[in-house]
Amino acid sequence: MYSIRIFALFLIIYGASSNEDEGIVEVDGDYDPGEQEDGNRNEKLLWSHQSPLVNMVLQTSSIHYQQGDYSTSDFFDFLRDKYPLPGGLTTPLPEYDFVIVGSGSAGSALASRLTKNKNTTVLLLEVGKPEMLLTDIPALAPYFQATDYTWQYYMEKQPGVCLGMDNGRCFWPRGNALGGSTVINYMIYTRGRPEDWNRIAADGNYGWSFDDILKYYIKLEKAELGGFEKTAHRGRDGEMPVQFVPVSTKLIDSFLEAGRILGHPTIDYNSPDELGFGKVQVTIDNGRRQSAAKVFLHSHKNRRNLHILPQAKATKVLIDPDTKTAYGVEFVRNKLLHTVRVRKEVILSAGPIASPQLLMLSGVGPKDHLTAKGIPVIQDLPVGQTLYDHICFPGLIFTLNVTDISFLENRGLSLTTITQWLMNGDNELSSPGAVEGIGYIKTTLSDDPESVPDIELISIGGSIVSDGGPGGSRSVRRGMRINENVFNGAFGSIDNTDTWSTFPMLLHPKSVGYLELKDDNPYSHPRLYGNYLTDPKDAATFVAAIRHVQELVQTEPFQRWGTRLHPARYPACESLTMDSDEYWECAVRTLTATLHHQVATCRMGPTGDPKAVVDPELRVHGINRLRVVDTSVIPRTISAHTSAPGFLVGYKAADLIRNTWGIK
Structure with a gap:
């Protein structure tokens, strides 16, 4: 039974790619997918790059597999949900x-x-x-x-x-x-602070205060959170599973302990009562994504x-x-x-x-x-004239003087790993991109009088270099579209090594974007204007967050691993002094990544x-x-x-x- 599922699981990688029109079709000659360099074509990209996991299992499981061989039609459509x-x-x-x-x-x-x-x-x-x-x-x-x-x-x-x-x-x-x-x-489950929703209601949006919407969060949740689900503000009888990740590294313990030392309690971070750090809550059940x-x-x-x-x-x-x-x-x-x-x-x-x-x-x-x-x-x-987005900085990476402590894509891959995940869902394959923790902080620049954070820290049991090494997929850096030369110049010396990182995410940007139509063709992508970091306070808040992370790393829980900042060099920042405020602003402007939260x-x-x-x-x-x-x-x-x-x-x-x- 499981051998059949393993075979199907990985054979589908190459059977899923299709030359069909994917719902983007010519109607009366009006189809114009746009120019590739403008990002206006949704190409047939499924599994356009490979991973050692994929190649290893395919070579083991399929006598017909040839590395780099891509199917030209959706032969394995029968394996999709119907x-x-x-x-x-x-x-x-x-x-x-x-x-x-x-x-x-x-x-x-x-x-x-x-x-x-x-x-x-x-x-x-x-x-x-x-x-x-x-x-x-x-x-x-x-x-x-x-x-x-x-x-x-x-x-x-x-x-x-x-x-x-x-x-x-x-x-x-x-x-x-x-x-x-x-x-x-990445399946991360966060609700927003009560003050966020109360401010929405105060703008004239009746029925949207935190007290109004809390009942819906409770109704939809099927929470299993080590006891946190027993509080009055959590739901246990809903449809959407909300759980902790079933596998983690020791680095999450260091993140939480360091947070406590600096005054950030370890809590259910979705609690309406206080700010703090906590293990990431995800929409996963039995180690599987719950879409x-x-x-x-x-x-x-x-x-x-x-x-x-x-x-x-x-x-x-x-x-x-x-x-x-x-x-x-x-x-x-x-x-x-x-x-x-x-x-x-x-x-x-x-x-x-x-x-x-x-x-x-x-x-x-x-x-x-x-x-x-x-x-x-x-x-x-x-319509489209207001657009807010959450951006993060993925380049704050710290090296460690111990091995086998972080997630590495190329470590521990075996047929046993796949079988164990299929049977129990409790190994490294159940980690959502190595995300392990969430921490809410108010930086020194915050002037909000209420208990509203300006930065979320996303603790990673590794970093963007964890997907590299010989034969590595490099899926994280490619997924963010980081330029290969920039990446190698900044992080090549530590690629595929044990690291820890946290992504600071700017929660309440002052900068406001917008979107508009390219033309009247429904198949053209709209024009998207993020206007990132156009307000100087946004960049300054990132720098303040980075300084706070550096304080976290200086605590004993991180220093026991010999944690050290990796001094990344970027072409645009060569003239700036390493670790200066100016350097960090330049670094953020170099690796500016969305977390897909446009509103x-x-x-x-x-x-x-x-x-x-x-x-x-x-x-x-x-x-x-x-x-x-x-x-x-x-x-x-x-x-x-x-x-x-x-x-x-x-x-x-x-x-x-x-x-x-x-x-x-």
């Missing part, structure tokens, strides 16, 4: 109560909640493919940044940031799968009122320009254009990039911008808010029967990775929609 239309249907119905576009954290949760009522019909459209067994392996999270499970979005080139990235541009991967970004992310699709769709896919349609590209929301009422969606599947109508609502859950893009393509957006792109304007709204592109706000796209019930201002239900509605920066808030938005939206339509 979502056939129920009742023997071969095509969707012409009309549903609700059509949901996008199956990420919010869309999947919403579809599941709405269809609990058997009389409510839902069509869920998703442009990506279903997940497969490989996506279950947490340790492979870095690989998926360079596969066709990921939209290959790039930020427009901006002076002074991403200097060490390929072509000097920041990479913004988003999930292109049934389950959205929960199929490719939105796996949790909210797979077990309900036989519901006769839930129709799930993968590889279906929504191209336009149909809106009556006279009544300003949404009545359907146009989508492309198998190179055919389809129209589906709604009896109640169209709901966009396509994420913080695709949802605003689809709104603008449908005539809802900034009047001048849409007019310039030749799109008839139905409703003038500031506010369909910003929530009350009537009269000039920056708002949707109201507090997520209804698009000025348009009837159209809502946005995903993290693009979050109007402010929050102290959280956005997967858990996405689940929350889906759960709350289900109640809002049921109340609107009297659905029990």
Whole structure:
């Protein structure tokens, strides 16, 4: 049994790549994927680079395997999860109560909640493919940044940031799968501070205070956290597993102990009561990724009122320009254009990039911008005009004078490792990219009067050099799109050695970005402007965070391993004194990496808010029967990775929609 599963698991790596059109198809000659150098083509990238793990097992398991041999069609599609239309249907119905576009954290949760009522019909459209067994392996999270499970979005080139990235541009991967970004992310579960949500409510967004939304977090969680789940603010009876990683290194103990020495208690960091450090909480069960699709769709896919349609590209929301009422969606599947109508609502859950893009393509957006792109304007709204993102610095790396203490990709790989993971899920393959801990701090630059951190520290049981060495996949550095020459010059001397690192993540940037359409083609990627570090306080906060990490490392828990800062050199920083504030700002501007937490592109706000796209019930201002239900509605920066808030938005939206339509 297990030998068959092992064979299938790794043979699929090369069987999964496909020359099919992946839902991006030519319709009446209008398909224009854009220029490759602009990041506007979602290429067939699945397993475009290999790892020693992959090669070793394939060579052991398959007599047909030849290294570098890639399949030209999806021979192993039968190994993907399947979502056939129920009742023997071969095509969707012409009309549903609700059509949901996008199956990420919010869309999947919403579809599941709405269809609990058997009389409510839902069509869920998703442009990506279903997940497969490989996506279950947490340790492979870095690989998926360079596969066709990921939209290959790039930020427009901006002076002074991403200097060490390929072509000097920041990479913004988003999930292109049934389950959205929960199929490719690092599975980190963070809720945000109570003050974050209370400030959102204070802006006029009724129903969004922490007390209002806490019940949804409790409802969705199935927490097993070593006793933390027994507190009043945690949930144990929900659908989404929230657990500690089942395997870790001794470095997490050093991180937590050092934190306590500097006044950061070891706590449930999702507790609303205090700031501190803690072991990372992840959406994993039995060592396996629990995506939105796996949790909210797979077990309900036989519901006769839930129709799930993968590889279906929504191209336009149909809106009556006279009544300003949404009545359907146009989508492309198998190179055919389809129209589906709604009896109640169209709901966009396509994420913080695709949802605003689809709104603008449908005539809802900034009047001048849409007019310039030749799109008839139905409703003038500031779609895409506000964009916040969380960026981090992955180059703060410390060497150790002991061996066999950190995660290294090339260490301990064997057929036994794979078998043990398949059987028990409790070895290094269950580690989400070596992430082990989370710490919230307020730097010396924070002027926030409340208990709101300005930096999150992500403790890694290794670093970005842990994926290297002879035959190494280099998946982490490639996933971030770090330029190879820059990487080798900065870190080549310590590649594939035992290290510890922490990624400081800027939680509340002052810099504000935006996005806009490239043109009126739904297959073109939008233009993304992060405006990273344009406010000088953002760069200064990073430097203050780095100084705090250096204090952590000087404590005995880290010094017992001989922890020393690696003096990385970057081309742009050669003239600067090592370890000076100026050097660190330059380093951050060289390795500027997103953590994929874009928000506010369909910003929530009350009537009269000039920056708002949707109201507090997520209804698009000025348009009837159209809502946005995903993290693009979050109007402010929050102290959280956005997967858990996405689940929350889906759960709350289900109640809002049921109340609107009297659905029990």
